[in-house]
Each structure stands twice: as C-alpha cells, then as structure tokens.
Amino acid sequence: MRATLIYGAGDIRVEDVPDAGLVEPTDALVRITRACICGSDLWPYQQREPTGPGERIGHEFLGVVDEVGSQVSGFRPGDVVVAPFLISDGTCEFCREGLTSSCRHGGMWGGAGDGGQGEAARVPLADGTLVRLPVEPDDERMPSLLTLSDVFATGHHAAVSAGVGPGSTVTVIGDGAVGLSAVLAAARLGAEQIVLMGRHPARTDLGREFGADEVVTERGDDGAARVRDLTGGDGTSAVLECVGTEQALEMALGAVRAGGAVSRVGLPQYEKGRLDVAHVFFRNVSLGGGVAPSRAYIPELLPDVLAGRVEPGRVFDRTIGLDEVPDGYRAMNDREALKVLITP
Amino acid sequence: MRATLIYGAGDIRVEDVPDAGLVEPTDALVRITRACICGSDLWPYQQREPTGPGERIGHEFLGVVDEVGSQVSGFRPGDVVVAPFLISDGTCEFCREGLTSSCRHGGMWGGAGDGGQGEAARVPLADGTLVRLPVEPDDERMPSLLTLSDVFATGHHAAVSAGVGPGSTVTVIGDGAVGLSAVLAAARLGAEQIVLMGRHPARTDLGREFGADEVVTERGDDGAARVRDLTGGDGTSAVLECVGTEQALEMALGAVRAGGAVSRVGLPQYEKGRLDVAHVFFRNVSLGGGVAPSRAYIPELLPDVLAGRVEPGRVFDRTIGLDEVPDGYRAMNDREALKVLITP
Numbered sequence A, B: 001m002r003a004t005l006i007y008g009a010g011d012i013r014v015e016d017v018p019d020a021g022l023v024e025p026t027d028a029l030v031r032i033t034r035a036c037i038c039g040s041d042l043w044p045y046q047q048r049e050p051t052g053p054g055e056r057i058g059h060e061f062l063g064v065v066d067e068v069g070s071q072v073s074g075f076r077p078g079d080v081v082v083a084p085f086l087i088s089d090g091t092c093e094f095c096r097e098g099l100t101s102s103c104r105h106g107g108m109w110g111g112a113g114d115g116g117q118g119e120a121a122r123v124p125l126a127d128g129t130l131v132r133l134p135v136e137p138d139d140e141r142m143p144s145l146l147t148l149s150d151v152f153a154t155g156h157h158a159a160v161s162a163g164v165g166p167g168s169t170v171t172v173i174g175d176g177a178v179g180l181s182a183v184l185a186a187a188r189l190g191a192e193q194i195v196l197m198g199r200h201p202a203r204t205d206l207g208r209e210f211g212a213d214e215v216v217t218e219r220g221d222d223g224a225a226r227v228r229d230l231t232g233g234d235g236t237s238a239v240l241e242c243v244g245t246e247q248a249l250e251m252a253l254g255a256v257r258a259g260g261a262v263s264r265v266g267l268p269q270y271e272k273g274r275l276d277v278a279h280v281f282f283r284n285v286s287l288g289g290g291v292a293p294s295r296a297y298i299p300e301l302l303p304d305v306l307a308g309r310v311e312p313g314r315v316f317d318r319t320i321g322l323d324e325v326p327d328g329y330r331a332m333n334d335r336e337a338l339k340v341l342i343t344p
Helices: A039-047 A142-149 A151-161 A177-188 A201-210 A220-230 A246-255 A277-282 A294-306 A322-333 B039-047 B093-097 B142-149 B151-161 B177-188 B201-210 B220-229 B246-255 B277-282 B294-306 B322-333
Strands: A002-008 A011-016 A028-036 A061-068 A080-083 A120-123 A169-173 A193-197 A214-216 A236-241 A256-264 A272-276 A286-289 A318-321 A340-343 B002-008 B011-016 B028-036 B061-068 B080-083 B120-123 B169-173 B193-197 B214-216 B236-241 B256-264 B272-276 B286-289 B318-321 B340-343
Touching (some): A011 A322, A080 A142, A151 A236, A193 A220, A193 A246, A201 A214, A246 A277, A256 B093, A272 A277, B028 B080, B028 B142, B039 B322, B080 B142, B151 B177, B151 B256, B151 B294, B177 B201, B177 B236, B193 B220, B201 B214, B214 B220
Parallel strands (some): A256 A286, B318 B340
Antiparallel strands (some): A002 A011, A061 A080, A272 B272, A286 B286, B002 B011, B061 B080
16 A cells, blocks of 8 residues: 655655554554645654655545454444544543543554554544544545544644633633644633634635634734733633744734733643743733644534534635645745645 | 741741731721741741841731721621732632732731731731631631642642642642642642651651652652652643742652643742743643642632631640740741641
C-alpha cells in the first residue's frame, strides 16, 4: 500500500510500504477514505533532524473497517468509522473519566505504527479508539466528520478547558484551523462575545462566519490592549490560546479578565514557559488546557455535525490525492492553504 | 491610640498614633478586639528595606463598630464585625461575581491607611467590606471567627480553586496556618483522601485532626514521588500549594494527577515561575488560585464556624497583647509559634 513518511525537515515522501494488517486480536484494519494534514505535522516538517529510515506520519483519518481482530466486539467490516488522533482503550480510569488522552494503554499514530496519511491503518484497541459514523462512505459531511478526529475536538477542548458557556466573553488567539475551530466551539457553547486574534483576512472572514464578533489584527501588548479596549478595559473571561508559542501565551495573559481562564491547545513550542506571577496570582487567572481527549468529545459533537448545526469541515480549503501530500505540506507551511484534506 | 508599624526588616514597633476616625461617609470606625499576624506579614518582616517613617501593618481583625458614616446603612455602633483582609465595595461587577479581591474600588489595609494590628481602624466602604457576626464581643468562638478574615478563607479558596469536592483526592503543600486551613477546607468540602506535606510534627498533628489522612515529610522530587506512591502512582486530583515558593510549585506539579488542578494561595515569592510545559500540557493539568476573595466566602463559611462544625481557630497557638506584637513576629518567624492571636 501507499503511505506518507517523513525523513526530515521538508522531506515528506509517499512510498510503497507493507500492507497494514491485524497484529493483536484487539486491532481493526481500516481502509482510509479521508485524512488530513495537521498544524502540528508542520513542526517536524520544519524542524525534524534527518534520519535514515523515514517514519509514518499523520494522525487524523476516517474510513471503512476492512477486518477486525477476534476480540473486537464493537465493529465489523463495512462500518464507517473516525479515528481520534490518539489511541485509547476506553476502559481505564482516565478513559472512563473522559481524559482519553491520558489512557493508561493508549498511544499515538505514526512512528513505528501506521500513520493516518496512507491507504490503510492498523487501529490498536479498536473498541476503545474508533467511533462509528452513521453515514455512507461518500457522505458529503465527511470533511466535517473528519474534524472530530482532532481539529474541531481540539477547539472544543480549548473552550471547555476555559469554562466557556452561555454568556462567556472569549478571545481566541490564532486564526489557524484550531483557532477557527475554537471560535466555532465557543459559539456552539453559547459564548456571548468572541474576539478572534489573527491577521489573515481569508481566515478571519471564516472566523466571523463561525461566530467571531470582532477581529483583532494587532499582536503582542498592542493586541492584548485592543482586546481590553473591546471589553470595557477588563479583557475576556476566557482566552483560548491556539498557537503554542510563548508570545501567544503572554498575549493571552494580557487579554484575560481577572478571575478568568486561559486555556492552551496549541502544542507548546517552548520548553519552559515563564509565567508572570503577579498578573496571574493577584488576578486569580487560571491556566488550563492541553492535549484534547477527542475520543471523549465525539459523542457530544457528532450529533451537531450530522445535523449540520456546525460545519467545522469548512476549515479545509484544499483537497488533494495521496501522491500530492508532499505538496500539501508545502502549501500549508507556506500558508497557501489553511488545512489540506487528503482523499487516499 | 496604639498601633503596630513596620520600619524595616525585623523592626516592628507598637506606637502611639493619631486616633482612627471617620473620613468618608462610607466609613465605619471599628474598635479592634482580636487581630493576628499573617504568614504574609513575615515577608516584609524578613525583607523590607528600612524607611524613615514606619508603615501600619496587619490585615486580619474583628471588633465592635464604634461609629459609622452617614452613608453606611448596614451597620451601627455596637455591631460585632469581622473585616476581610481586603477592602471591597460589594457592588462592582467583580464583587457581584464573588471576586471581591478584584473589586474596582477596593484596597488593602496598612500602608497609608489603618492596619489591623492596632486598637482601632477606619474601615472604608464599610457596607461592602464588613460582615456582622451574630455573637457577643467575648464569644469563645472568636479565634475561629477571626480566621474568616483571611487564613481559613484562603485555605477554602485553595480548595475551591482546585475543584475540591466529594470524592476528591487532595495534596496540601505546607503545614503553616494556610496549609492547615486548606486541609480543613478540603475535608469540609468532602475530599476523600488528603495528603499533607509538612515536617513539623505539632503542625502536622493538627493537620491530621483537621482531616489529613497521610503526612509526607519528604520534599522536592522525593516528596512528589511519595504522594504518587500513596495514590497508586498517579498523584492527587487536586494539589493545594500553600507555601509560595518556586520549589513548592514544582513539587505540586509532580504530585498532581493527569487532568488534575494545582491551586496556589501562598503569596508567590518569585517573580516569574518556570512552568514545565510538557508535564502541564500533555497531562492536562490546570493551574489556578490566587488572592482569596475572603469577603465573598464568609457567608458560606460562617454558619459552620458558628455551629462548631469546623474550628479553624485552632491554628492559633499563642495569644498576646498589643505591646507584645514585636515578639509575636519574632516567634512566628522563628517557627516558635504557628499563628499568633492579638487581643488589643
């Protein structure tokens, strides 16, 4: 079969690899019908040291079950399924509590295992990991359903972690696909005012359609000051940091209201973050978020996607075949594309 | 009247000062019958640069209203009242939301205004700040009622900020008066397991009486590892950091369970805290807490204190007169006394 491998920064290749197949009795084999490229895939694309053998990459996909192991009880061949961006068993305490991203037996896609950007994948712990989708494989809602794997679930996690609910005032930092998903998630949860910080008009325009009331193009202290200006001087009760840089975190702390919450879902690109203690402590600002337990959120989000009440798949602005994946990385990295959908 | 002033590190004096009196029509004049020394008073006691004139100090007191301004409607002479450690108007948005520590018109005791460690104090914004106590001035519950001003309310804030409730597992870092109050508050809120980290037996013994199930005397990585050992390897869902040092914060991050919350109420003694991003982000640990809005908590805590269901006043292990205040500071600073009660 064909699959995507990364060999180093800027070096993405689609190659023939051994066919995916069952290994454990808890595995399922999924033929991938939709996948995509994640903003977090761009970090190794920009920075990875070259290595001899390539590594599988990609962690967002959906498809059709081809075969299941003897201990898989929840799925059978022909089921249309979405795979969250992390593997989880669904039975450990963390999974039962909804923190599937801390599953005791979970794992990640890619590396030594199969990646999502290929023709098929062996899915470990299939009963815990996969979610059945009550649609046909060619359903027109596929792009939106695919976002349940990661990007929309991650935006939702940002909003949930910052306590967004009816009446909340919200700042979303970042107009990438996660930031726009966070806008959509915040609006879905009933936020009263949503300020989107970003400076790419095509993206912020979609942000407005997703529910942003204001767009702030300034950055740094000026950006935070602008958010405060828009909120009577106070900042917003929730700030969703969807970038992952230290500068974005600082801006978040400048834009948050006393007693408010900053949540981070942008994969941190810094080892240790300096926290302005006076600002955080004296104003009772809390800092939360992290890796989204997307598996746990899918049951809540799926009905709204199926009903068309939200269309998170609108973040995809380019669709490519598997062989075009290297150019898809380039296009996202050059900001030519917001998010790239792959049809293997 | 007599009042306590600080002139510099180690230089506390009780002196004759002009009598406290009404200035604004929203003021009340309170004759102080009980006050105390706070752990946070020890920071200037240890570090303050010497200055020419001294500054009033002390921010925890209760007493009897002597006189009220023309615009004070909620109190009259003879009322027994407790003063929270911050002044608040009770009417701004933050006060209405329960974040009285961020009151738009609030302020602090001491400095240019009256301090709590004196014979009397002018109380600004009396209707918002003070809380009437339905007791006689010489009630035996006075020590516990005094802790509503700061220390018990602060322990409660630590527990609330970390989401402690029925079934929570909790680590409390610090066996000072705030840490012990946090133990009591966590137990009151229904915590299932409470681990107290401290190494002063007289204090940790009281901690056990307040509800701690385990005492961990190790510090640093060893201390965090011991908490994990006591919790099946995971750490506790809440960690209440009641010290205020960077080391204590690091220990908190090592003792917290994935998906859990660290709250800080120890006044931070560092300018910027380094946050271990991998640990916090990948484990979905949140960081909260701050300056307690004690005024907002008193209505909830008062009934339990009046009924004797909690006795937070047991943290006082020494009672002194006003003239002995300098020695009270010394005794607390030398860890000879846990917390010193003053009867002016």
